[in-house]
Structure formats: structure tokens, C-alpha cells
Amino acid sequence: MRARPIVLFLAGLLIGTVLAGIVLGLTGSFGVTAGFAGVWLLVLGVVVRAQPAEPPVGPTVSYGPGEFLVVLRGYDIGQVRALLARIEAARTSTDPALRASVAAEARAAAFTVVMRGWDRGAVDAHLRAAAASLSS
Incomplete structure (x- = not known):
């Protein structure tokens, strides 16, 4: 669970005040130290407020019913797209042999795992559902 920005701001304010007090007690130069502490607190407040309330989910690619x-x-996105195109062609076909062969291909599909590819679990679930719809 992410902390709320106001909580982070107040924690930064408290920590900054304590640190400024320690530095003030050691140096005695009130103006310079208070100025630095004020700038850091301002920066912390701006950074905390600039952060989104929820973490970004990540890029998604929509292909038909599956995201x-x-x-x-x-x-590998290219390999998955090629099979999804064959599945879509089979869905619109009236040839039962084509539908059965593409359903078998979807069940036995094996793709290359690459950096920055489509989520394997989501693709596998989509292919299972597509194979079931082609078989019926």
C-alpha cells in the first residue's frame, strides 16, 4: 500500500525540522541553515505532490477481445499476433477442418519468451478460450 502524499509531506517536514534543529544547534548560523532546510522541504513537498496517487499499470496492447x-x-508479440490473426480468420470461416486445425494449433502454441513481450498468463488464458470457442 502506498503512503498518501500528505503523510509523506508531513514526515519530510518533521524530519527536516529535526535535522535543521540539529544543524542549528551545532553551527549557530541560523539564516543559512534555515534557508537550506526550507529549500529542501519545499523540494520534498513538490516531489511528493508530483507523484501519482496510483502506480502506473504499464502499456497494454489491445487485440480483439484480449488486452x-x-x-x-x-x-514475442509478433508470434502471438500471427496466431491471433489465424484464430480470427478461423472464427469467421465456415470450414470445420480449418477451425479444428487452428484450435489445435492454439492449444499447442509455444512462443519465444523475449524481453518486453506480452504477459504469458494472459495470452495463455486467451488462447485457451479461443480454442474452446473454435471447437464448439
Whole structure:
């Protein structure tokens, strides 16, 4: 769970005040130290407020009914798109042999795992559902 920005701001304010007090007690130069502490607190407040409330999800690619998240290590997007195009062609076909062969291909699909590919679990689930719809 992410801390709320106001909590982070107040924590930074408290820590900055304590540190400024320690430095003031050691140096005695009030003006310079208070100025530096004020600048750092201002920077901390701006940085905390600039952060989004929720972490970004990541890029997604929409292909028909499935949306696949691009992950660090996932299926090769080109290979998956090629199979999805064959599945879409088979869905619109009235040839039962074509539908059966593409359904079998979807069940037995093996893709290369690459950096920044489509989420393997989501693609596998989509292919299982597509194979079931082609078989019925």
C-alpha cells in the first residue's frame, strides 16, 4: 500500500525540522541553515505532490477481445499476433477442418519468451478460450 502524499509531506517536514534543529544547534548560523532546510522541504513537498496517487499499470496492447500487458519477460508479440490473426480468420470461416486445425494449433502454441513481450498468463488464458470457442 502506498503512503498518501500528505503523510509523506508531513514526515519530510518533521524530519527536516529535526535535522535543521540539529544543524542549528551545532553551527549557530541560523539564516543559512534555515534557508537550506526550507529549500529542501519545499523540494520534498513538490516531489511528493508530483507523484501519482496510483502506480502506473504499464502499456497494454489491445487485440480483439484480449488486452495483454507488456511485461519484462513475455511472449514475442509478433508470434502471438500471427496466431491471433489465424484464430480470427478461423472464427469467421465456415470450414470445420480449418477451425479444428487452428484450435489445435492454439492449444499447442509455444512462443519465444523475449524481453518486453506480452504477459504469458494472459495470452495463455486467451488462447485457451479461443480454442474452446473454435471447437464448439
